[in-house]
Amino acid sequence: MAYSEKLIEHFKKPKNVGTLDKDAQNVGTGLVGAPECGDVMRLQIEVDDDSKIIKDAKFKTFGCGSAIASSSLATEWLKGKTIDEALAIDNMAIVEELALPPVKIHCSVLAEDAIKSAISDYKSKNSIEETA
Protein backbone atom coordinates (compact mmCIF):
# COMPACT_ATOMS: atom_id res chain seq x y z
CA MET A 1 0.00 0.00 0.00
CA ALA A 2 1.53 3.31 -0.99
CA TYR A 3 0.55 5.63 1.83
CA SER A 4 0.72 9.43 1.84
CA GLU A 5 3.62 11.16 3.53
CA LYS A 6 1.34 12.63 6.19
CA LEU A 7 0.02 9.19 7.02
CA ILE A 8 3.49 7.72 7.26
CA GLU A 9 4.59 10.61 9.47
CA HIS A 10 1.69 9.97 11.87
CA PHE A 11 2.53 6.31 11.87
CA LYS A 12 6.24 6.71 12.51
CA LYS A 13 5.87 9.56 15.02
CA PRO A 14 2.35 9.26 16.38
CA LYS A 15 1.07 12.20 18.37
CA ASN A 16 -0.28 11.93 21.90
CA VAL A 17 0.28 8.25 22.54
CA GLY A 18 -0.57 7.39 26.10
CA THR A 19 -3.04 6.91 28.87
CA LEU A 20 -5.09 9.30 30.96
CA ASP A 21 -6.63 8.33 34.29
CA LYS A 22 -9.96 6.90 33.24
CA ASP A 23 -11.36 7.32 36.71
CA ALA A 24 -10.75 11.06 36.76
CA GLN A 25 -13.98 13.03 36.64
CA ASN A 26 -12.96 15.19 33.74
CA VAL A 27 -11.61 12.40 31.57
CA GLY A 28 -13.73 10.70 28.92
CA THR A 29 -12.63 7.33 27.52
CA GLY A 30 -13.77 5.82 24.26
CA LEU A 31 -12.89 2.20 23.43
CA VAL A 32 -14.12 1.05 20.04
CA GLY A 33 -13.51 -1.87 17.70
CA ALA A 34 -12.62 -5.46 18.59
CA PRO A 35 -9.47 -7.64 18.44
CA GLU A 36 -11.23 -10.09 16.08
CA CYS A 37 -11.75 -7.26 13.63
CA GLY A 38 -8.10 -6.27 13.74
CA ASP A 39 -8.93 -2.74 14.96
CA VAL A 40 -9.17 -1.44 18.53
CA MET A 41 -8.89 2.25 19.31
CA ARG A 42 -8.81 3.78 22.78
CA LEU A 43 -9.16 7.53 22.70
CA GLN A 44 -9.23 9.66 25.85
CA ILE A 45 -9.98 13.34 26.40
CA GLU A 46 -9.29 15.56 29.38
CA VAL A 47 -11.82 18.36 29.52
CA ASP A 48 -11.62 21.70 31.31
CA ASP A 49 -14.82 21.72 33.36
CA ASP A 50 -15.47 25.45 33.04
CA SER A 51 -14.71 26.17 29.45
CA LYS A 52 -15.55 22.67 28.19
CA ILE A 53 -12.42 22.85 26.12
CA ILE A 54 -10.47 19.66 25.54
CA LYS A 55 -7.15 20.28 27.29
CA ASP A 56 -5.49 17.02 26.42
CA ALA A 57 -6.15 13.95 24.32
CA LYS A 58 -4.36 10.60 24.27
CA PHE A 59 -4.76 7.47 22.21
CA LYS A 60 -3.60 3.90 21.81
CA THR A 61 -4.52 1.77 18.80
CA PHE A 62 -4.23 -1.89 17.81
CA GLY A 63 -4.52 -1.76 14.05
CA CYS A 64 -2.89 -1.10 10.71
CA GLY A 65 -1.00 2.00 9.64
CA SER A 66 -4.19 3.77 8.58
CA ALA A 67 -5.88 3.08 11.90
CA ILE A 68 -2.93 4.38 13.90
CA ALA A 69 -2.56 7.48 11.76
CA SER A 70 -6.32 8.21 11.91
CA SER A 71 -6.41 8.06 15.69
CA SER A 72 -3.18 10.06 16.05
CA LEU A 73 -4.63 12.77 13.82
CA ALA A 74 -7.88 12.72 15.79
CA THR A 75 -6.08 13.50 19.07
CA GLU A 76 -4.27 16.39 17.41
CA TRP A 77 -7.50 17.89 16.16
CA LEU A 78 -9.25 17.41 19.49
CA LYS A 79 -6.84 19.45 21.56
CA GLY A 80 -8.13 22.99 22.02
CA LYS A 81 -11.62 22.28 20.71
CA THR A 82 -14.80 22.45 22.73
CA ILE A 83 -16.84 19.31 23.09
CA ASP A 84 -19.39 20.51 20.58
CA GLU A 85 -16.68 21.37 18.09
CA ALA A 86 -15.20 17.92 18.62
CA LEU A 87 -18.54 16.27 17.88
CA ALA A 88 -18.50 17.96 14.49
CA ILE A 89 -15.30 16.18 13.40
CA ASP A 90 -16.28 14.09 10.41
CA ASN A 91 -14.45 10.99 9.22
CA MET A 92 -14.17 12.28 5.66
CA ALA A 93 -12.00 15.12 6.92
CA ILE A 94 -9.58 12.47 8.22
CA VAL A 95 -9.75 10.63 4.90
CA GLU A 96 -8.83 13.81 3.03
CA GLU A 97 -6.08 14.91 5.38
CA LEU A 98 -4.34 11.54 5.25
CA ALA A 99 -5.36 10.66 1.68
CA LEU A 100 -6.66 7.31 2.89
CA PRO A 101 -7.20 4.77 0.12
CA PRO A 102 -10.84 3.64 -0.30
CA VAL A 103 -10.20 0.27 1.31
CA LYS A 104 -9.04 2.08 4.49
CA ILE A 105 -11.89 4.54 4.90
CA HIS A 106 -13.38 2.40 7.66
CA CYS A 107 -10.35 3.29 9.82
CA SER A 108 -11.43 6.93 9.77
CA VAL A 109 -14.96 5.91 10.68
CA LEU A 110 -13.61 4.07 13.70
CA ALA A 111 -11.65 7.17 14.73
CA GLU A 112 -14.81 9.27 14.54
CA ASP A 113 -16.61 6.62 16.61
CA ALA A 114 -13.81 6.77 19.15
CA ILE A 115 -14.15 10.54 19.48
CA LYS A 116 -17.90 10.30 19.99
CA SER A 117 -17.49 7.46 22.42
CA ALA A 118 -14.99 9.43 24.54
CA ILE A 119 -17.26 12.47 24.61
CA SER A 120 -20.27 10.36 25.48
CA ASP A 121 -18.36 8.82 28.37
CA TYR A 122 -17.33 12.26 29.67
CA LYS A 123 -20.89 13.51 29.43
CA SER A 124 -22.40 10.57 31.25
CA LYS A 125 -19.81 10.87 34.03
CA ASN A 126 -20.71 14.54 34.41
CA SER A 127 -24.45 14.12 34.00
CA ILE A 128 -24.58 16.23 30.91
CA GLU A 129 -27.44 15.50 28.62
CA GLU A 130 -26.66 14.01 25.27
CA THR A 131 -27.59 16.30 22.45
CA ALA A 132 -29.12 14.60 19.45
Place this chain on the structure above:
Amino acid sequence: MNSDNLIYLDNNSTTPTDPRVVEAMLPYFTQHYGNAASRNHPFGWAAESGVDKAREQIASLINVDPREVIFTSGATEGDNLAIKGVFEMYSRKGNHIITLKTEHKAVLDSCKKIEKQGGQVTYLDVNADGLVDLNKLEAAMTDKTILVSIMWANNETGVIQPMKAIGDLCAKKGILFMSDATQAVGKIPVDPKATGVHLMAFTGHKMYGPKGVGALFVNRKNPRVKVTSQMDGGGHERGMRSGTLNVPAIVGFGKAAELAEHEMEDEAKRLSGMRDRLEKALMSNMEECYINGNTDNRMPHVTNISFKHVEGEGLMMTFNQNIGVSSGSACTSASLEPSYVLIALGLGDDLAHSSIRFSLGRFNTEEEIDKTIKQVTEGVNHMRDLSPIWEMYKDGVDLDAVEWSEH
Protein backbone atom coordinates in the same frame (compact mmCIF):
# COMPACT_ATOMS: atom_id res chain seq x y z
CA MET B 1 21.39 -9.58 -4.99
CA ASN B 2 19.43 -6.71 -3.48
CA SER B 3 20.27 -3.04 -3.53
CA ASP B 4 21.72 -1.70 -0.31
CA ASN B 5 19.83 -2.58 2.75
CA LEU B 6 16.85 -4.36 1.11
CA ILE B 7 16.12 -7.75 2.64
CA TYR B 8 13.78 -10.19 0.90
CA LEU B 9 12.07 -12.70 3.16
CA ASP B 10 8.99 -13.39 1.07
CA ASN B 11 10.25 -16.32 -1.01
CA ASN B 12 6.96 -18.20 -0.64
CA SER B 13 5.35 -15.43 -2.63
CA THR B 14 7.99 -15.57 -5.36
CA THR B 15 11.74 -16.05 -5.69
CA PRO B 16 14.38 -14.03 -7.50
CA THR B 17 15.38 -15.70 -10.75
CA ASP B 18 18.81 -17.26 -10.24
CA PRO B 19 21.37 -15.47 -12.47
CA ARG B 20 22.45 -18.87 -13.79
CA VAL B 21 18.87 -19.46 -14.90
CA VAL B 22 18.73 -16.11 -16.68
CA GLU B 23 21.97 -16.94 -18.44
CA ALA B 24 20.56 -20.25 -19.66
CA MET B 25 17.43 -18.52 -20.98
CA LEU B 26 19.03 -15.67 -22.92
CA PRO B 27 20.06 -17.50 -26.10
CA TYR B 28 16.45 -18.55 -26.58
CA PHE B 29 15.27 -14.99 -27.12
CA THR B 30 17.41 -13.86 -30.01
CA GLN B 31 19.31 -16.92 -31.19
CA HIS B 32 17.18 -20.06 -30.80
CA TYR B 33 13.89 -18.24 -31.15
CA GLY B 34 12.01 -20.76 -33.22
CA ASN B 35 8.65 -22.26 -32.36
CA ALA B 36 9.34 -25.59 -30.66
CA ALA B 37 6.50 -27.11 -32.66
CA SER B 38 8.08 -26.21 -36.02
CA ARG B 39 9.43 -29.59 -36.94
CA ASN B 40 10.68 -28.68 -40.39
CA HIS B 41 13.62 -26.35 -39.93
CA PRO B 42 16.65 -25.76 -37.71
CA PHE B 43 15.00 -22.86 -35.95
CA GLY B 44 12.28 -25.14 -34.61
CA TRP B 45 14.70 -27.99 -33.93
CA ALA B 46 16.89 -25.78 -31.76
CA ALA B 47 13.92 -24.62 -29.74
CA GLU B 48 12.59 -28.15 -29.44
CA SER B 49 15.94 -29.34 -28.25
CA GLY B 50 15.94 -26.72 -25.49
CA VAL B 51 12.48 -27.82 -24.42
CA ASP B 52 13.42 -31.51 -24.48
CA LYS B 53 16.39 -30.88 -22.25
CA ALA B 54 14.28 -28.90 -19.80
CA ARG B 55 11.68 -31.61 -19.71
CA GLU B 56 14.39 -34.11 -18.78
CA GLN B 57 15.85 -31.84 -16.11
CA ILE B 58 12.45 -31.38 -14.51
CA ALA B 59 11.58 -35.07 -14.79
CA SER B 60 14.88 -35.90 -13.13
CA LEU B 61 14.17 -33.57 -10.20
CA ILE B 62 10.88 -35.30 -9.39
CA ASN B 63 11.92 -38.77 -10.58
CA VAL B 64 9.37 -39.24 -13.34
CA ASP B 65 9.41 -39.97 -17.05
CA PRO B 66 9.86 -36.82 -19.22
CA ARG B 67 6.71 -37.79 -21.09
CA GLU B 68 4.83 -37.22 -17.85
CA VAL B 69 5.76 -33.53 -17.64
CA ILE B 70 3.17 -31.21 -19.19
CA PHE B 71 4.19 -27.56 -19.44
CA THR B 72 1.74 -24.91 -18.29
CA SER B 73 1.83 -21.21 -17.48
CA GLY B 74 2.18 -21.92 -13.77
CA ALA B 75 0.81 -23.83 -10.81
CA THR B 76 -2.54 -22.06 -10.92
CA GLU B 77 -3.06 -23.38 -14.40
CA GLY B 78 -1.76 -26.81 -13.33
CA ASP B 79 -4.27 -26.93 -10.47
CA ASN B 80 -7.09 -25.92 -12.79
CA LEU B 81 -6.06 -28.49 -15.39
CA ALA B 82 -5.78 -31.30 -12.87
CA ILE B 83 -9.05 -30.65 -11.07
CA LYS B 84 -11.24 -29.66 -13.98
CA GLY B 85 -9.47 -32.08 -16.31
CA VAL B 86 -10.03 -35.07 -14.04
CA PHE B 87 -13.60 -34.04 -13.29
CA GLU B 88 -14.43 -33.94 -16.98
CA MET B 89 -12.42 -37.02 -17.99
CA TYR B 90 -13.76 -39.29 -15.26
CA SER B 91 -17.33 -38.02 -15.12
CA ARG B 92 -18.71 -41.46 -15.79
CA LYS B 93 -16.84 -42.86 -12.82
CA GLY B 94 -18.07 -40.28 -10.36
CA ASN B 95 -18.34 -36.60 -9.51
CA HIS B 96 -16.96 -36.27 -5.97
CA ILE B 97 -13.71 -34.56 -5.01
CA ILE B 98 -12.15 -34.29 -1.55
CA THR B 99 -9.83 -31.46 -0.63
CA LEU B 100 -8.75 -29.41 2.40
CA LYS B 101 -9.89 -25.99 3.61
CA THR B 102 -6.26 -24.86 3.68
CA GLU B 103 -5.57 -25.38 -0.05
CA HIS B 104 -4.46 -22.56 -2.30
CA LYS B 105 -7.22 -20.54 -3.94
CA ALA B 106 -6.29 -22.06 -7.31
CA VAL B 107 -7.53 -25.38 -5.95
CA LEU B 108 -10.46 -24.04 -3.91
CA ASP B 109 -11.79 -21.83 -6.69
CA SER B 110 -11.44 -24.65 -9.25
CA CYS B 111 -13.48 -26.82 -6.89
CA LYS B 112 -16.11 -24.08 -6.57
CA LYS B 113 -16.34 -23.99 -10.34
CA ILE B 114 -16.97 -27.70 -10.67
CA GLU B 115 -19.58 -27.52 -7.90
CA LYS B 116 -21.44 -25.15 -10.20
CA GLN B 117 -21.17 -27.80 -12.88
CA GLY B 118 -22.74 -30.51 -10.75
CA GLY B 119 -19.66 -31.75 -8.93
CA GLN B 120 -19.66 -32.54 -5.22
CA VAL B 121 -16.75 -31.32 -3.14
CA THR B 122 -15.87 -32.12 0.46
CA TYR B 123 -13.65 -29.49 2.07
CA LEU B 124 -12.06 -31.21 5.07
CA ASP B 125 -11.00 -29.41 8.22
CA VAL B 126 -7.43 -29.69 9.45
CA ASN B 127 -6.31 -29.99 13.06
CA ALA B 128 -4.76 -27.14 15.01
CA ASP B 129 -1.36 -28.05 13.57
CA GLY B 130 -2.62 -27.77 10.01
CA LEU B 131 -2.48 -31.51 9.31
CA VAL B 132 -5.23 -33.59 7.75
CA ASP B 133 -6.89 -36.30 9.85
CA LEU B 134 -6.50 -39.53 7.88
CA ASN B 135 -9.54 -41.13 9.48
CA LYS B 136 -11.71 -38.19 8.43
CA LEU B 137 -10.27 -38.40 4.94
CA GLU B 138 -11.12 -42.09 4.66
CA ALA B 139 -14.59 -41.50 6.07
CA ALA B 140 -15.25 -38.88 3.40
CA MET B 141 -14.46 -41.24 0.53
CA THR B 142 -17.42 -42.67 -1.39
CA ASP B 143 -17.82 -44.80 -4.50
CA LYS B 144 -18.34 -41.56 -6.42
CA THR B 145 -15.01 -40.06 -5.32
CA ILE B 146 -12.71 -39.53 -8.29
CA LEU B 147 -10.03 -37.28 -6.86
CA VAL B 148 -8.30 -36.27 -3.63
CA SER B 149 -6.49 -32.95 -3.86
CA ILE B 150 -4.06 -32.15 -1.03
CA MET B 151 -1.12 -29.77 -1.20
CA TRP B 152 2.34 -31.07 -0.42
CA ALA B 153 3.41 -28.08 1.69
CA ASN B 154 1.28 -25.13 2.76
CA ASN B 155 2.23 -21.73 1.42
CA GLU B 156 1.40 -19.82 4.61
CA THR B 157 2.67 -22.08 7.37
CA GLY B 158 5.05 -24.40 5.53
CA VAL B 159 3.30 -27.44 7.05
CA ILE B 160 3.93 -30.69 5.13
CA GLN B 161 1.06 -33.18 4.91
CA PRO B 162 1.54 -36.95 5.50
CA MET B 163 1.72 -37.51 1.78
CA LYS B 164 2.75 -41.19 1.72
CA ALA B 165 -0.04 -42.15 4.09
CA ILE B 166 -2.56 -40.27 1.97
CA GLY B 167 -1.15 -41.89 -1.16
CA ASP B 168 -1.49 -45.36 0.33
CA LEU B 169 -5.07 -44.66 1.31
CA CYS B 170 -5.96 -43.40 -2.15
CA ALA B 171 -4.31 -46.42 -3.75
CA LYS B 172 -6.27 -48.73 -1.49
CA LYS B 173 -9.52 -47.05 -2.53
CA GLY B 174 -8.66 -46.67 -6.18
CA ILE B 175 -8.96 -42.89 -6.09
CA LEU B 176 -6.66 -40.52 -7.98
CA PHE B 177 -4.43 -38.38 -5.78
CA MET B 178 -3.47 -34.91 -6.95
CA SER B 179 -1.15 -32.51 -5.18
CA ASP B 180 -0.36 -28.83 -5.52
CA ALA B 181 3.35 -29.14 -4.76
CA THR B 182 4.29 -25.56 -5.61
CA GLN B 183 5.95 -24.82 -2.28
CA ALA B 184 7.80 -28.15 -2.05
CA VAL B 185 9.33 -28.95 -5.45
CA GLY B 186 12.93 -27.86 -5.64
CA LYS B 187 13.14 -27.27 -1.90
CA ILE B 188 12.64 -30.72 -0.39
CA PRO B 189 12.80 -34.14 -2.10
CA VAL B 190 9.51 -34.68 -3.91
CA ASP B 191 8.91 -38.09 -5.54
CA PRO B 192 5.28 -38.36 -6.62
CA LYS B 193 5.49 -41.96 -7.82
CA ALA B 194 7.02 -43.20 -4.58
CA THR B 195 4.34 -41.31 -2.67
CA GLY B 196 1.31 -42.45 -4.64
CA VAL B 197 0.65 -39.05 -6.20
CA HIS B 198 -0.82 -39.28 -9.72
CA LEU B 199 -0.98 -35.59 -10.67
CA MET B 200 1.18 -32.80 -9.37
CA ALA B 201 1.22 -29.07 -10.13
CA PHE B 202 4.24 -26.85 -9.57
CA THR B 203 5.80 -23.70 -10.96
CA GLY B 204 9.09 -22.13 -11.95
CA HIS B 205 8.94 -18.91 -10.00
CA LYS B 206 8.92 -20.54 -6.57
CA MET B 207 12.20 -22.31 -7.27
CA TYR B 208 14.37 -19.49 -8.62
CA GLY B 209 13.06 -19.92 -12.16
CA PRO B 210 11.16 -17.33 -14.18
CA LYS B 211 7.53 -16.41 -13.70
CA GLY B 212 4.96 -17.52 -16.25
CA VAL B 213 5.91 -21.19 -16.57
CA GLY B 214 4.98 -24.30 -14.63
CA ALA B 215 4.31 -27.99 -15.11
CA LEU B 216 1.74 -30.61 -14.33
CA PHE B 217 3.00 -34.14 -13.71
CA VAL B 218 0.51 -36.65 -15.13
CA ASN B 219 1.17 -40.30 -14.36
CA ARG B 220 1.43 -42.42 -17.50
CA LYS B 221 1.38 -46.03 -16.32
CA ASN B 222 -0.20 -47.94 -13.48
CA PRO B 223 -2.52 -46.11 -13.57
CA ARG B 224 -2.63 -44.33 -16.88
CA VAL B 225 -4.05 -40.93 -15.95
CA LYS B 226 -5.68 -38.59 -18.42
CA VAL B 227 -7.05 -35.09 -18.11
CA THR B 228 -9.44 -33.29 -20.41
CA SER B 229 -7.61 -30.29 -21.78
CA GLN B 230 -8.71 -26.87 -20.59
CA MET B 231 -6.71 -25.00 -23.20
CA ASP B 232 -7.55 -26.16 -26.73
CA GLY B 233 -6.07 -25.47 -30.12
CA GLY B 234 -3.18 -27.32 -31.68
CA GLY B 235 -2.92 -30.31 -29.42
CA HIS B 236 0.41 -29.48 -27.78
CA GLU B 237 1.66 -31.39 -24.74
CA ARG B 238 0.08 -34.68 -25.80
CA GLY B 239 -3.26 -32.99 -26.34
CA MET B 240 -3.46 -31.95 -22.72
CA ARG B 241 -2.42 -28.32 -23.07
CA SER B 242 -2.45 -26.43 -26.33
CA GLY B 243 -0.48 -23.30 -26.97
CA THR B 244 2.95 -22.41 -28.29
CA LEU B 245 5.51 -23.27 -25.67
CA ASN B 246 7.22 -20.43 -23.81
CA VAL B 247 10.63 -21.76 -24.78
CA PRO B 248 12.91 -19.33 -22.94
CA ALA B 249 10.90 -19.73 -19.73
CA ILE B 250 10.83 -23.50 -20.08
CA VAL B 251 14.58 -23.59 -20.59
CA GLY B 252 14.94 -21.46 -17.47
CA PHE B 253 12.59 -23.73 -15.56
CA GLY B 254 14.71 -26.72 -16.57
CA LYS B 255 17.90 -25.04 -15.45
CA ALA B 256 16.28 -24.10 -12.13
CA ALA B 257 15.28 -27.73 -11.66
CA GLU B 258 18.81 -28.91 -12.38
CA LEU B 259 20.27 -26.46 -9.87
CA ALA B 260 17.69 -27.47 -7.30
CA GLU B 261 18.47 -31.16 -7.71
CA HIS B 262 22.13 -30.55 -6.96
CA GLU B 263 21.85 -27.82 -4.33
CA MET B 264 18.60 -28.61 -2.54
CA GLU B 265 20.01 -30.66 0.31
CA ASP B 266 22.72 -28.23 1.37
CA GLU B 267 20.44 -25.28 0.84
CA ALA B 268 17.73 -26.76 3.04
CA LYS B 269 20.24 -27.26 5.85
CA ARG B 270 21.55 -23.73 5.57
CA LEU B 271 18.10 -22.17 5.40
CA SER B 272 16.66 -24.17 8.26
CA GLY B 273 19.61 -23.09 10.40
CA MET B 274 18.87 -19.43 9.64
CA ARG B 275 15.14 -19.91 10.06
CA ASP B 276 15.60 -21.57 13.44
CA ARG B 277 17.89 -18.78 14.57
CA LEU B 278 15.39 -16.11 13.48
CA GLU B 279 12.54 -17.95 15.15
CA LYS B 280 14.36 -18.61 18.42
CA ALA B 281 15.55 -15.04 18.69
CA LEU B 282 12.11 -13.53 18.11
CA MET B 283 10.43 -15.98 20.47
CA SER B 284 12.94 -15.24 23.20
CA ASN B 285 13.14 -11.47 22.67
CA MET B 286 9.43 -11.04 23.21
CA GLU B 287 6.62 -12.64 25.13
CA GLU B 288 3.24 -13.67 23.67
CA CYS B 289 4.61 -14.87 20.35
CA TYR B 290 3.15 -18.00 18.77
CA ILE B 291 4.39 -20.17 15.90
CA ASN B 292 1.59 -21.20 13.56
CA GLY B 293 1.54 -24.72 12.14
CA ASN B 294 3.19 -28.00 13.00
CA THR B 295 6.91 -27.48 13.51
CA ASP B 296 7.97 -31.13 13.06
CA ASN B 297 6.55 -31.46 9.56
CA ARG B 298 7.45 -28.15 8.08
CA MET B 299 9.38 -26.66 5.20
CA PRO B 300 12.92 -25.77 6.27
CA HIS B 301 12.77 -22.13 5.28
CA VAL B 302 9.40 -20.92 6.62
CA THR B 303 8.20 -19.56 9.90
CA ASN B 304 4.77 -18.07 10.49
CA ILE B 305 4.59 -16.21 13.79
CA SER B 306 1.75 -14.35 15.51
CA PHE B 307 2.80 -11.42 17.70
CA LYS B 308 -0.14 -11.08 20.03
CA HIS B 309 -1.82 -7.69 20.43
CA VAL B 310 0.04 -6.26 17.45
CA GLU B 311 -1.62 -5.98 14.06
CA GLY B 312 0.29 -7.41 11.11
CA GLU B 313 0.10 -4.62 8.55
CA GLY B 314 1.07 -2.02 11.12
CA LEU B 315 3.98 -4.19 12.26
CA MET B 316 5.18 -4.62 8.68
CA MET B 317 5.09 -0.85 8.25
CA THR B 318 7.70 -0.48 10.97
CA PHE B 319 10.24 -2.28 8.81
CA ASN B 320 8.85 -2.55 5.29
CA GLN B 321 11.06 0.23 3.95
CA ASN B 322 13.68 -2.45 3.71
CA ILE B 323 12.33 -5.90 4.72
CA GLY B 324 9.80 -7.82 2.62
CA VAL B 325 7.51 -10.36 4.32
CA SER B 326 3.80 -11.27 4.26
CA SER B 327 1.01 -11.15 6.83
CA GLY B 328 -2.23 -13.04 7.42
CA SER B 329 -3.91 -9.85 8.57
CA ALA B 330 -7.18 -8.76 7.02
CA CYS B 331 -5.69 -5.33 6.51
CA THR B 332 -3.28 -6.70 3.92
CA SER B 333 -5.89 -8.45 1.82
CA ALA B 334 -8.07 -6.83 -0.81
CA SER B 335 -11.08 -8.63 0.59
CA LEU B 336 -10.43 -7.43 4.17
CA GLU B 337 -10.73 -11.05 5.32
CA PRO B 338 -8.00 -12.48 7.54
CA SER B 339 -6.03 -15.51 6.31
CA TYR B 340 -8.43 -18.41 5.81
CA VAL B 341 -5.56 -20.83 6.33
CA LEU B 342 -4.77 -19.53 9.80
CA ILE B 343 -8.48 -19.42 10.67
CA ALA B 344 -8.72 -23.08 9.63
CA LEU B 345 -5.97 -23.84 12.13
CA GLY B 346 -8.36 -22.53 14.77
CA LEU B 347 -6.22 -19.48 15.46
CA GLY B 348 -8.93 -16.94 16.11
CA ASP B 349 -9.16 -13.74 14.12
CA ASP B 350 -7.02 -11.70 16.48
CA LEU B 351 -3.98 -13.99 16.12
CA ALA B 352 -4.56 -14.22 12.37
CA HIS B 353 -4.42 -10.41 12.21
CA SER B 354 -1.16 -10.52 14.14
CA SER B 355 0.67 -13.02 11.96
CA ILE B 356 3.79 -12.52 9.88
CA ARG B 357 5.22 -15.09 7.47
CA PHE B 358 9.00 -15.13 7.00
CA SER B 359 10.04 -17.30 4.06
CA LEU B 360 13.80 -17.48 3.55
CA GLY B 361 15.60 -18.21 0.31
CA ARG B 362 18.79 -18.98 -1.54
CA PHE B 363 20.10 -15.42 -1.46
CA ASN B 364 19.53 -14.60 2.21
CA THR B 365 22.58 -14.13 4.42
CA GLU B 366 23.22 -14.49 8.13
CA GLU B 367 23.73 -10.74 8.34
CA GLU B 368 20.25 -10.18 6.93
CA ILE B 369 18.84 -12.44 9.60
CA ASP B 370 20.64 -10.40 12.29
CA LYS B 371 19.18 -7.17 10.92
CA THR B 372 15.73 -8.71 10.67
CA ILE B 373 15.78 -9.93 14.26
CA LYS B 374 16.70 -6.45 15.42
CA GLN B 375 14.18 -4.57 13.29
CA VAL B 376 11.26 -6.91 13.94
CA THR B 377 11.90 -6.85 17.68
CA GLU B 378 11.98 -3.06 17.66
CA GLY B 379 8.86 -2.98 15.53
CA VAL B 380 6.90 -5.30 17.80
CA ASN B 381 7.90 -3.33 20.88
CA HIS B 382 6.95 -0.04 19.20
CA MET B 383 3.56 -1.41 18.18
CA ARG B 384 2.95 -2.79 21.65
CA ASP B 385 3.65 0.65 23.11
CA LEU B 386 0.85 1.92 20.87
CA SER B 387 -1.53 -0.96 21.55
CA PRO B 388 -4.38 -0.55 24.04
CA ILE B 389 -4.94 -4.28 24.21
CA TRP B 390 -1.28 -4.88 25.06
CA GLU B 391 -1.67 -2.40 27.90
CA MET B 392 -4.84 -4.14 29.05
CA TYR B 393 -3.11 -7.53 28.89
CA LYS B 394 -0.20 -6.21 30.98
CA ASP B 395 -2.67 -4.81 33.48
CA GLY B 396 -4.13 -8.26 33.89
CA VAL B 397 -7.41 -7.57 32.10
CA ASP B 398 -9.11 -10.68 30.71
CA LEU B 399 -9.58 -9.58 27.11
CA ASP B 400 -12.01 -12.40 26.38
CA ALA B 401 -14.36 -11.02 29.01
CA VAL B 402 -14.43 -7.51 27.57
CA GLU B 403 -17.54 -6.45 25.71
CA TRP B 404 -16.17 -4.89 22.57
CA SER B 405 -18.26 -2.43 20.61
CA GLU B 406 -17.89 -3.92 17.17
CA HIS B 407 -19.00 -1.86 14.23
